[in-house]
Amino acid sequence: MIPPILDLDAFADVPFPVATVKELRAGQRLSISAMGRQLLVLWNGGKPRVYLDSCAHLGLPLSLGSLEGSVVRCRYHGWAFATDTGEVAAQPTLRKPRPCRLERWGALVAGGLVFAWMGDPEAEEEIRCKLPPDVAENFVLHRVKFQCPFYLALFNAVDYAHFAEHRFYSSVYAIYRRLRRDAHLPGQPFHWTVVEEADNVVHIRLEEARRDLRLYATCADFEDEGGVNRFQTFVTPQGPHETLYWECYEARSSNPLTRLVANTVFRSVVVHLLDTEDRDWTSIASSNFVRGENIHLSETDLPLGTHLRKFVLPRC
């Protein structure tokens, strides 16, 4: 296999999360790294705005500056830029104003998350189609940084075959399988069928697990039969080998006690697995996988193969 290279051009119109609505509303501005750049994320009165976090004077991070009404002011020499458009609003160090603006990326709110994309900021409707139609609004979030390409991180979320191999999880998993009368045996291949494949999403049915999985470019949407547990995993590519992993869990039972237990299990079991073995495994696999030596995708590694073909050069 030829080592995959992240194709940034293929990402111009791919949305990735940059903040929760709650944290951006509270902080009004945040700085986050994505796509190898540092971004300034602004709330702008409910209309999210994303700019490169670089002042159009000498490139100082504007996130170090201050928000003053409808402008963001740089802390170095006081240049100010409109939060809505990024147009320069004040240049106190110049005798004669010189037109310039911040580099703007697209931004939108879906459910409880704020998303950004690199391409045309006006293409909101087109970009929205690349996300699940119902991004969760109320969820328990665990965010963790993985040292691996985004597609390995996303695959980790849907790789049903590895779940039972977690040391800490194996006994819990055995009980869980029995409760669900789940026919899938740990370590055994499982069967899946593609229900639908469109440009923006692959819908897969995992037969033994009786689960539906929808895989978008930067989101895995995973629901139990009956819709009691829902996981939406988002990934923010930060660099070729760095990914911010957003595990959004929604307990959907109408019984408050069941929801309490489910949320507690998420916080103790799932969070623990992500922070330990998943993070370690993906970072170790990353260097081997990206090197491409002696790597053989198996058929249950779908949709990794589909995913790779879309975003990684050379197309494999």
Ligand code: FES
């Ligand atoms: S670098 Fe921002 S005002 Fe000079």
Ligand SMILES: [Fe+2]
């Ligand atoms: Fe895992």
